[in-house]
Amino acid sequence: MGVREAAAPGRLLEPRGDRLLREVEQLERARDRQSRRNTTLGRLAFAVVFLGLWEVASGRFVDQFFVSKPSHIIASLWAMIIKEQLFYHLRFTIIEALVGYVIGAVAGLVLGFVLARSDLVYRIVEPFVVGFYGIPRIALAPLFILWFGIGITSKIAVAAVMVFFIVFINTIAGIRSAPVQLLQVARVMGASEWDLVRKVVFPAATPFIIAALQITVPQAMIGAIVGEFISSNRGVGHLISRAAGWLDTPGLFAGILALLVVVLLMNLGITSFGNYLMRWNPKHGNLRDIQ
Amino acid sequence: MSTAEPVIVARDVYKVFVARGERRRRRAFLALHNVNLAIPRGRFVSFVGPSGCGKSTLLNMIAGLVRPTEGEIRYKHAPVTAVNTDVGYITQDDNLLPWRTLRENVELALEFRGVALVARRELSARYIQMVGLDGFEHHYPHELSGGMRKRAALIRTLIYDPDVILMDEPFGPLDAQTRVILQDELLKLWEGSGKTVVFVTHDLVEATALSDEIVLFSRAPGTIKQVYDVPLGRPRDVFRILAHPNFPAFFDRLWRDLKEEIMDVELGVS
Numbered sequence A: 001m002g003v004r005e006a007a008a009p010g011r012l013l014e015p016r017g018d019r020l021l022r023e024v025e026q027l028e029r030a031r032d033r034q035s036r037r038n039t040t041l042g043r044l045a046f047a048v049v050f051l052g053l054w055e056v057a058s059g060r061f062v063d064q065f066f067v068s069k070p071s072h073i074i075a076s077l078w079a080m081i082i083k084e085q086l087f088y089h090l091r092f093t094i095i096e097a098l099v100g101y102v103i104g105a106v107a108g109l110v111l112g113f114v115l116a117r118s119d120l121v122y123r124i125v126e127p128f129v130v131g132f133y134g135i136p137r138i139a140l141a142p143l144f145i146l147w148f149g150i151g152i153t154s155k156i157a158v159a160a161v162m163v164f165f166i167v168f169i170n171t172i173a174g175i176r177s178a179p180v181q182l183l184q185v186a187r188v189m190g191a192s193e194w195d196l197v198r199k200v201v202f203p204a205a206t207p208f209i210i211a212a213l214q215i216t217v218p219q220a221m222i223g224a225i226v227g228e229f230i231s232s233n234r235g236v237g238h239l240i241s242r243a244a245g246w247l248d249t250p251g252l253f254a255g256i257l258a259l260l261v262v263v264l265l266m267n268l269g270i271t272s273f274g275n276y277l278m279r280w281n282p283k284h285g286n287l288r289d290i291q
Numbered sequence B: 001m002s003t004a005e006p007v008i009v010a011r012d013v014y015k016v017f018v019a020r021g022e023r024r025r026r027r028a029f030l031a032l033h034n035v036n037l038a039i040p041r042g043r044f045v046s047f048v049g050p051s052g053c054g055k056s057t058l059l060n061m062i063a064g065l066v067r068p069t070e071g072e073i074r075y076k077h078a079p080v081t082a083v084n085t086d087v088g089y090i091t092q093d094d095n096l097l098p099w100r101t102l103r104e105n106v107e108l109a110l111e112f113r114g115v116a117l118v119a120r121r122e123l124s125a126r127y128i129q130m131v132g133l134d135g136f137e138h139h140y141p142h143e144l145s146g147g148m149r150k151r152a153a154l155i156r157t158l159i160y161d162p163d164v165i166l167m168d169e170p171f172g173p174l175d176a177q178t179r180v181i182l183q184d185e186l187l188k189l190w191e192g193s194g195k196t197v198v199f200v201t202h203d204l205v206e207a208t209a210l211s212d213e214i215v216l217f218s219r220a221p222g223t224i225k226q227v228y229d230v231p232l233g234r235p236r237d238v239f240r241i242l243a244h245p246n247f248p249a250f251f252d253r254l255w256r257d258l259k260e261e262i263m264d265v266e267l268g269v270s
């Protein structure tokens, strides 16, 4: 009797299950759309409120000379684009930051891999690495300008140094975090040294490496800008320090705004790349199910 | 024990470990001593013994991951001196690579061995289907259940067809039902394959249900105390193993012998 009762709805279960699957899929998609829309709307609202308060407060509660005003900044940005060739300067800054970033990141990765795979070498150089890491790297900027001149090379060098140590140290930490048992099992399966690096060690280190690559995007920008502050006749850093020299607050903010947009875009790129590399990680999965 | 020629031989094996704790407290201690063992080709052999007696260590030595301090392990007549890629190794943790989907995990060893993509796909599809995981090929390990992960770990080792399979408490963390089902699947995959299996477990019922021979280790420092032939025929029904007429007497004897080792440990501690 129990069997028959259980079997009867069991036969109905197929179409019901199929319908349920489709329903849940639709619901999920709708929810996704909604949550994306809510995020966008929320961001817009935040920006509007923030800029509105700034606009209203400036000149009324705070001295306009110091904080300027969104409307003035936009006007100033426009003037910068037209009269001062903002994009020309931006191009230099972006190239400096990007090239420095790539050089620093690649060097950090490669050196990190080489060092972490050999225990002896690692133990020998570790204190030196930590020592160099402890130097405020910005302080190296004047030195680099002495070495490489006031052109683009010195800024690239500063940006690269800003990036290098963080990527380097994180790479080493990531590689040393690869679980021994995974390595052992792969070895027994017949993995070569190169197989191990590519298929086990590197993926195990990606969370660390990605974090470093994300953290260092603005660092590269800082390096380039500081280099330009110290001495240059091109780049957004040059524009900003010139605006400061003229006590042109809106111009100063306009320069900062331009940098902010660039850093945001660069971060977007590296984040989506990181999410792609980390797609296997449950932390990047759907958190809704956990609540 | 058996007339078949041995694939694995341990001869006067000793293993000394040095704990890598504080430098001043560094102490060497004996993990295994005087281990002599021959494992015949094609047999299913289980290691049982108290925790910490060196079962995993011996398995690691057969896999070539750990070297004996003295004595030697011979595999197919040659001493094991490097990683032994001829064997398959299934650990207690499933050790699937979290960044690879089920299918990519199953194909891992084939990639290491340079098997072409088409052949890889074909083989993995067959094995995945064999254990009923079809439909989950593109799931990451964290999207699979514990039993599914174990099945994946099993077939990713079977897929490259090693002659010898080492299993270290492979079903340890599973629930009782999944465990028996997997034991049954393992026996079905193994029977008639001619493969040699070395299986570590703490579960005497499991050891009895699966094995031809059971090797009992003494408490640490471990050595082999006794080797038993399991008096049950083949094929076996693991679901009804307790009902087998020879089971109770054999199990009692095994348990009595093991208990001596465990009880002694408790006395030693307190």
Ligand SMILES: Nc1ncnc2c1ncn2[C@@H]1O[C@H](COP(=O)(O)OP(=O)(O)OP(=O)(O)O)[C@@H](O)[C@H]1O
Pocket: B017, B018, B019, B020, B031, B049, B050, B051, B052, B053, B054, B055, B056, B057, B058, B220
């Ligand atoms: N790499 C190592 N370094 C130092 N000591 C080790 C190492 N590996 C194992 N040991 C020690 O050797 C002894 C035997 O360990 P082993 O893992 O072989 O035991 P086991 O029989 O597998 O135990 P269990 O049943 O709990 O898994 C233990 O005392 C352990 O602490």
Ligand SMILES: [Mg+2]
Pocket: B055, B056, B057, B168
């Ligand atoms: Mg063990």
